Amino acid sequence: MSPLNNSKSPTVSVCMITYNHEYFIAEAIEGVLMQKTNFPIKLIIGEDCSTDKTRNICENFQHQHSELIELLPIHNNLGMIPNFIRTLEACTGNYVALCEGDDYWTDPFKLQKQVNFLEANEAYAISFHNSTVYNNHGSTGNLVLKTPRSYTIQDIFRSKIIPTQTVVFRNPNTSFPTTFSKVYNGDTFLFCWLANLYEKGAYFHNDVAPSVYRHHDTGNWSTISLKNKYFHSLHTMKVLYNTFPKYKKDLLFRIQQMQLEYNSLVKEKNKKIHFAFEVAKFAFQKFKFGFGRLIIRRVL
Structure with missing residues (x-):
């Protein structure tokens, strides 16, 4: 048919x-x-x-x-x-x-x-x-x-x-x-x-x-800066955590991956530090353990 x-x-x-x-x-x-x-x-x-x-x-x-x-x-x-x-x-x-x-x-x-x-x-x-x-x-x-x-x-x-x-x-x-x-x-x-x-x-x-x-010059995702792509994705991870708290370990794994990917793609150290502290703040607020310290040590 x-x-x-x-x-x-x-x-x-x-x-x-x-x-x-x-x-x-x-x-x-x-x-x-x-x-x-x-x-x-x-x-x-x-x-x-x-x-x-x-x-x-x-x-x-x-x-x-x-x-x-x-x-x-x-x-x-x-x-x-x-x-x-x-x-x-x-x-x-x-x-x-x-x-x-x-x-x-x-x-x-x-x-x-x-x-x-x-x-x-x-x-x-x-x-x-x-x-x-x-x-x-x-x-x-x-x-x-x-x-x-x-x-x-x-x-x-x-x-x-x-x-x-x-x-x-x-x-x-x-x-x-x-x-x-x-x-x-x-x-x-x-x-x-x-x-x-x-x-x-x-x-x-x-x-x-x-x-x-x-992947083209006017695409919704293509036109966003690298930094904003990762911050948008990090925000999505935060919302997912609030929606599915039982999967916090898997979300932590993905957040750590995102941080490492971002650091490998940018050269300016201040951008790395900025992103690291955002992730660290999220980790301290939401998960109440030292994942944030681990991220900061790896960046610095």
Whole structure:
């Protein structure tokens, strides 16, 4: 069955947020339109009041495929996380697939393969696969995981292993926690929250062609300074701790990793010290033991 030729409620809702993606959004939408499935799908586009031609392009696709595409109304710019949350909340399918407006899928059977797995394995929250990174000059690398395996919530806390545009997850049909709106790294928070709801966390597939993550000059994450990327990520770890205190050891491990990664990428010692003291303050306030001293000693 083609997903274009049905009027049933969707099995999969595709959540696509977009802002100023006029050069990329058509390819992202076409990656959804090419899907071959035996179940109905619906593309939900959360366009966030772009200042370029993104909304016009989305409207043209919606007019051509009104049975498949829902373009959410907007009157003012919401910002990335509020727009992400409202688009997720509009997804009514049993499963939700993610693809931002500057990324795209390459495998026409991607959704069918991932839904087949989740249907047969009800304990899993998330299905994901490999990704290729592209910049303005072409491919710059891959996330190449080779062996199919499970990833627990602890694995997800400890490393950023799940490319957002590869994910299909089981729709929990419940309200998101209020802390979701307080983070910048919404995908990280979402994956941890989902993994906590089910017996098993995420499953990696090696039978799906890699999707494409674009790293470009106008990307939401690409335009942020290195320091701010790490501070945003640290703040997300703080929010995750408040939401999932039983995983504090795994969060500490990730915070220490972040600090070491940051120090290896910057040369100015004052930046290292600044970040170290922020992490140390967090460690003293939240965990009440000497992890902060360890970080400061390693930096100084």
